[in-house]
Amino acid sequence: MVSINYSSREVCCKIVYYGPGLSGKTTNLQYVHSKVPGNTRGELISLATEADRTLYFDFLPINIGTINGFAAKFQLYTVPGQVYYNATRKLVLRGVDGIVFVADSQPDKMDENIESLVNLEENLVEYGYDVNDLPVVIQYNKRDLPGVMPVQDLNARLNRRGWPTFESSATVGNGVFGTLKLIIKLESKPTFELNISLPIKNTNNIDNIPKTAENNLNTNESVPKLSIT
Ligand SMILES: Nc1nc2c(ncn2[C@@H]2O[C@H](COP(=O)(O)OP(=O)(O)OP(=O)(O)O)[C@@H](O)[C@H]2O)c(=O)[nH]1
Numbered sequence: 001m002v003s004i005n006y007s008s009r010e011v012c013c014k015i016v017y018y019g020p021g022l023s024g025k026t027t028n029l030q031y032v033h034s035k036v037p038g039n040t041r042g043e044l045i046s047l048a049t050e051a052d053r054t055l056y057f058d059f060l061p062i063n064i065g066t067i068n069g070f071a072a073k074f075q076l077y078t079v080p081g082q083v084y085y086n087a088t089r090k091l092v093l094r095g096v097d098g099i100v101f102v103a104d105s106q107p108d109k110m111d112e113n114i115e116s117l118v119n120l121e122e123n124l125v126e127y128g129y130d131v132n133d134l135p136v137v138i139q140y141n142k143r144d145l146p147g148v149m150p151v152q153d154l155n156a157r158l159n160r161r162g163w164p165t166f167e168s169s170a171t172v173g174n175g176v177f178g179t180l181k182l183i184i185k186l187e188s189k190p191t192f193e194l195n196i197s198l199p200i201k202n203t204n205n206i207d208n209i210p211k212t213a214e215n216n217l218n219t220n221e222s223v224p225k226l227s228i229t
């Protein structure tokens with residue numbers, strides 16, 4: 001659940017980047033870290049092996065302004081995608097408020113994508129989370145590579161629940177902030193409206209992101225405007 005601290009006037013949300021090994025989860029956080037102003041983020045903590053595979057998780061805290069006087073803090077985590085690290089994946093999911101499922105768009109990665117999705121749902125069920133109640137965005141990553149599957153086919157294989165989707169090329173940053181804004185929008189709005197009855201006044205174009213946001217890869221995303229004040 002989103003945690004609200006009334007004495008320090010802080011709202012804290014946990015976003016987990018989930019998906020198969022090498023799909024680009026760590027790359028997403030690295031790009032966010034490299035682009036957000038230093039005074040709105042903490043350090044990127046990465047626990048990786050020599051080959052840069054995530055061993056435990058990556059962690060990046062970002063502060064994105066205020067929501068009616070409450071400081072909005074988002075904690076971004078990745079899980080290790082390699083199949084045998086499931087205990088860690090499960091641990092990272094504890095207390096999750098929103099999930100970005102980073103899928104690899106290459107045809108030969110479909111089995112791994114599906115296996116990871118099934119694993120995500122299994123782990124959520126073990127915590128008693130209802131996957132239908134949790135905000136999830138599917139990010140179709142590596143769109144820059146030749147021969148990637150059309151989004152329509154990816155949706156047919158991976159998106160039977162009709163989650164919002166976003167295309168990306170995380171190495172160059174396309175779609176990274178679009179995905180992040182979308183998950184923030186999905187997880188913030190209902191929570192604040194429901195729990196603290198403080199409507200978000202101005203979402204700085206976050207509202208303009210369509211449900212299926214097949215974004216234009218030619219649009220370079222600059223430094224994000226994530227303030228929800
Ligand atoms: N061409 C291309 N390569 C990408 C993209 N995103 C990530 N990569 C590359 O894919 C490799 C794996 O990326 P990571 O971000 O480490 O993948 P991960 O999902 O964190 O992998 P694990 O930690 O093992 O779960 C790296 O070499 C990245 O540079 C992309 O959009 N396009």
Ligand SMILES: [Mg+2]
Nearest residue numbers: 025026053054
């Ligand atoms: Mg990683």
